[in-house]
Amino acid sequence: MAALSFRDVTLDFTAGRTAARALDRVSFDVGRGRVTALVGESGSGKSSLALAAMGLLPGHARLAGSIVLDDGRSPPLDLAALDRDGASIRAIRGGRIGLVFQEPLSAFSPVHTVGSQIAEATRAHEDVSRAVARARALEILRLTGFPDPARGFDAYPFELSGGLRQRAMIAAALAARPSVLIADEPTTALDVTVQAQVLALLERLKDDLGLSILLVTHDLGVVASIADDLVVLYRGRVMERGSADDVFAKSLHPYFRALKDANPSLARRQERLAVIGGEDETAAAARYAEAPARRRSEASGGRLIDIEAVSKSFPARRGGESAAALDRVSLSIARGESVGLVGESGSGKSTLAKVLMRMVTPDAGRVLFHVRGAAQDVAGLRGADLGRYRRRVAYVFQDPYAALNPRMSVRDTLTEPFAIHGVADAYGRGVRARELIDLVGLPRAALDRYPPSFSGGQRQRIAIARALAMRPELLILDEPTSALDVSVQAQILNLLADLRRALGFAYLFISHDLGVVEHVADRVAVMRRGRIVEEAPAARLFHAARHPYTQALIAAAPEADRSRRLDLAAIAARASAGWDDGGAAELIEIEPGHRVAMPLEGQRHAAA
Amino acid sequence: MLGYAIRRLLAMIPALAAVSLLIFAVVELPPGDYLANEVQELQSQGEGAGAARVAFLRQEFSFDRPFLERYAIWAGLWPGPHGFDGLLQGEWGWSFVYAKPVADVLGDRIGLTALLNLATVLLVYLIAFPVGLMAARRPGGLVDIGAAGLSYLGLAIPSFLLALVLLSFAHAWFGLTIGGLVSPAYRDAPWSLAKAFDVAAHLVIPALVIALGSAGIMIRRLRANLLDEVNKPYVVAARARGIGEARLMTRYPLRLAFAPFVADIGNLLPSLVSGSVIVSVVLNLQTVGPVLLAALRAQDTFLAAFILLFTAVLTLAGMLVSDLILALLDPRVRLGQKARL
Structure with missing residues (x-):
């Protein structure tokens, strides 16, 4: 029995005389008492479908087909036929169908x-x-x-x-x-452990209240963990539908398989992620073989950055104690090494990146930068030394929409660093701009266009190209893919891997997504409340994590794999239990390269 | 909330001190002073005896002291030739032009000015609020276009011209006397209900004239604020809970769109005071505007400084009121952005 059935739903957005088709004859059912996941990437029309059921589409939307609500409380009712401003649809909104949004704030x-x-x-x-x-x-x-x-x-x-x-x-x-709950990306804005708790909550509510749930999401990991049925939407059309087990087990549809393979996974570590549609530029990096000899010779193993017991606290807004954003954090990055920094929001990851960029001055501790065998204290750099440092350390921001000036052409964006640092003449800058755009796999014609004409993934490529302009030795990437779709994320991660192989610089890769970090990092540090609680080689950390927080993070990371569903009950129980690491800031080395902050009890335990 | 109000009141004290110092400095900025001008005039007329009197006055009013000391004496922070007799003691100073204490020069004008400004601000909001609301409900509709046209007209027509036109109509139709805020019959009469009514009737036209330009701007602002808010996710979310449109509008977007609208009270007041000077001159209103003009031209230090300070106090009071309303409307102002749970 279907609580909500969509039949041949077609949606056009009209603008003047032209119309854009957002949904094309979409048909599927939301079964009573079941969780039906509607999966698709941004622009696939999945949110429009949710709004259509609620009669919340804007005035210029033209809807055809039927959306029948049959929850047993009244005779079946076609929602698509109701007046969008009428009293009957208002009775449905909230009364029969509840809607949960992505960004609760x-x-x-x-x-x-x-x-x-x-x-x-x-x-x-x-x-x-x-x-x-x-x-x-x-x-x-x-x-x-x-x-x-x-x-x-x-x-x-x-x-x-x-x-x-x-x-x-x-x-x-x-x-x-209501009898039906439509949840539009309800956990996308949340940290993984919180996401797992909210998913557990939805599952419990479904059973306790007999809800039928339509879960709109782009995250196959979430789908695998909670969905009973699955509908895959691609550019307004249904690509696949069926029970989640069936689709995951025997889907033959290339789009679904590609979506699944584009998801970085903790379970199967792979060299390259599958990409959907767009070009994959293995060749692009190969073209960039002319990296300077100096970089090559220095690229192996030597020390690059040592962060030594850095602390930083920000004063509380009014009253209250000041909050420690960083608490005696120590971390080293070697030349050519890729270090992942994982933590949930507010754990201090971005503050650490800002300390490295000298945008935040630490209260205590220091950052040492090794150049030609000498160690420089970053806090003490002035004038030309500081300029040199800024050329060697580059930064890529999370949101490629906000990080590029919309009124500067790509060429100007890419050559600006040369102008700032007074490097190269006009001809040399032009040559470098072409090199850079080749490097990130965009056509040279892109140089004369402006950022708004590019997609999110393309913009992130431009941002990366700009960061590479000065041939940095360390590239700090602050959540570079979390604003992107999974398939685009896969392209960017592949690009980053290629670039590192070709150019040999070091990465500090900051992310809340364990799968992503495991994919790109040699070594991973886990941060919690301003402290590093565990640090280990990537391959080791995900199988032999010792700190309860790391274990919780790994347990809560959803996998696009039906056989590895989240244990929602256990996560909910763990969340209510909590844990205390007793203020231990000292990391104990338990294996070569594997260091853990242990509560005092635990240390005694380990010693015994 | 009470704590916030008290904090906000206390914060006004340093602001007032700084503003008064600045005003005193600006008024004294032109070279020379009122007495020096008078000396020149007397000398050109060959009156030596007058010069001696001026020298006495110069000492009497401490013009021979350094700037900071003069300021302190004026403010009542420092003893002058006759002990403490500055603003803090309630002494508003002496007007040379009118040869009277400032308090006598201004007299009723202070109250009438405050009244006129208050009436104007109220009128601005009374016009702008419903019109802005209706304009935002149907962007591009009749009210929206009409309001836009009227606001441009209000901005483009010189206010004194409009005032004269309106006044002549009012005289022809309602028999209102031209000029002044009080009919001649009541000019020297003690305050009574009839006089108050007379003043109110006289207030309408100047208040309307001064308000019109500001109201136009405020209509555009409220409309823009509202149009920004109506598409916010929280409005859609409330609609998705089945809330009716009328309740939805008044409860959510209006309340948020109202905040920047209210915050403008503080900005509105000074522009009204300066904008009303020319209207006051033309309509012969008994406000402080025309007196300020005369005082500034004659370098009548204490009179000019006092009027400017009065304007500043009005502005600060307006800001206080708008801040308090904002705090009532928006818990984020009251509580700060601190997480409680």
Whole structure:
């Protein structure tokens, strides 16, 4: 039995006389009491489908086909035929179908309490008193796992952590007791451990409340862990649908297989990731064989950067104690080495990168930069020495949309570093710009275009090319792929691997995604609350992690593999248990190259 | 909330001190002073005796002291020739042009100016709020286009011209006397209900004239703020919970769009005060504007400085009010961005 069935849903967005087709004869069912995952990359039309069911499409959208709601509470009802401004669709919204958004911070009004926004949904559908609505909201907050519902009720959204915010969002969607829940990328903005908890919550709610869930996502790992049924959407068309087990086991469809292989995995470490559609430029890096001899000779093994017991704390906004963003962090990067830095949001990864870039001055500790056998203290660099340092250490930002000036052509973007550092004449700069664009696998014609005409992946290539302009020895990559689709991410990761092989520089690769880090890094450091808790060779860390936090991260990382589903119950239990590393900042070396911060008890344990 | 209000009030003290110093410095910036000008004039008329009197006055009003000391005496932080008798003691100083204490020169004008400005601000919001709201509900609709046209008109027509036209109509139709804020019959009468009503009737036209230009700008601003807000995810989310459109609009986007609108009170006041000077001159309004003009031209130090300070106080008060309203509207202002859970 289907709670919600989409039949030949076709959606056009009209602009003047032209129309763009967003969905093309999409048909599938959301089974009662089941989790149906709708998978696709950005632009595949999956969010439009969710909005269509709620009658929330903008005015210039033309919808055809039927979306039948049959949850047993009323005779089957075609939602697509309802007036988008009418009372009957309003009764559906929230009352029969709840909608959970990707970014809970922006999906809550910042000036109203969480509770008032939840209770409001109840009162919109049922004629109940304020007190009853409040009691219901408290009940639903408890159900969604708020430790203290009354406090959560009176909190403003910005006072809650990301995980609690998403729980509150789910509570608001469920406040008027709908039978269907549509969750649009509900965990994309969350850290892996929190994501696992929210997934566990959805699974529990499905059973407790008898919900039918439509889960819109791009993440096959999430799908593998929680979905019963699966629909794959590509450019507005259904590529594949069926039970999740069947699709994962015997899918023959090239798109689904490609999507699966593009996912970096902890289980199977591979040299190259599969890419979808776009070109794969193994050749591009090979073309760049003329790397200077100096770099080559220095490229092997020598010391490059030593971070020594660096601490940094930021004063709290008002009252309260200052928060330590970095607490006696030590980390070394050798020439040509790729070091991964993993941690959840707020763990201090980006602060560490900023210390390396000299954008943040540490309170204590120092950063040593080794050049021609001499060690320089980065904090003491002035004038020409500082300029040299900045040429040797380059930075790639997370968001390629914000990192490039939209009013500068790609050529100007790529040659700007030469102008800043006063290197090369106009002719030499032109030659270098062409080299760089070749290197990142973009056509030379791209030089005369402007960033807005490129896709996210292409922009990230431009940003990488700019970072490479000064032939750096260390490239700091701060979440370079987390704003990109999986298939584009695969292309960028392959490109980075090729570039390193050809040019031999070192990476500091910062990410919250363990799969990505394992793919690119030789050595991985795990950060938590401003401290490095574990550091080991990549191959070793993912199989022999010792610190409970690392273990939790690995356990919570979803795999695009039905046989390796997340143990959601165990994760939920672990989250409520918590752990304490007793303030141990000293890392104990337990194996060559494998160091762990252990609570004092653990150390005694290990010694015994 | 009370703590926030008190903190905000205390923060006004250093601001006032800084502003008063700045005003005093600016007023004294032109070379010479009122007395020096008078000496020149007396000498050109060959009156030696007058010069001796001026020398006495120069000492009496501490013009022979260094700048900072003069400021401190004026502010009442330092004893002058007759002990502490500055602003802090309630002494507003002496006007040379009018040869009267500043308090007597200004008299009712202070209250009337405050009244006119308050009425204008209220009028700006009374016009801008509903019109901006309607314009944003249907962008490109009749109200939107009409409001845009009217605001350009309001900005383009010189306000004194508009004032004269309106006033002549008002005189012809309603029998309002031209000029002034009070009918001649009530000019020297004590305050009564009838007089208050008369003043209110006289206030409408100048307030409307001064408000029109600002209202046009505010309409555009509220409209833009609202259009920004209505497509935000939290509005869509509320709609997805089944909230009705009317409630949705007033509860969410309006409240957020209102914040920058309110924040403008502080900016509005000084522009109104300076903008109203020429209207006041033309309409012969008993406000401080025309007096300020005369005082600045004659380098009447204490009078000019006091009026400017009064304007500054109005502005600071406006900012205080807007900040308090903002804090009421937006918990982020009240609580800071600190996580509680």
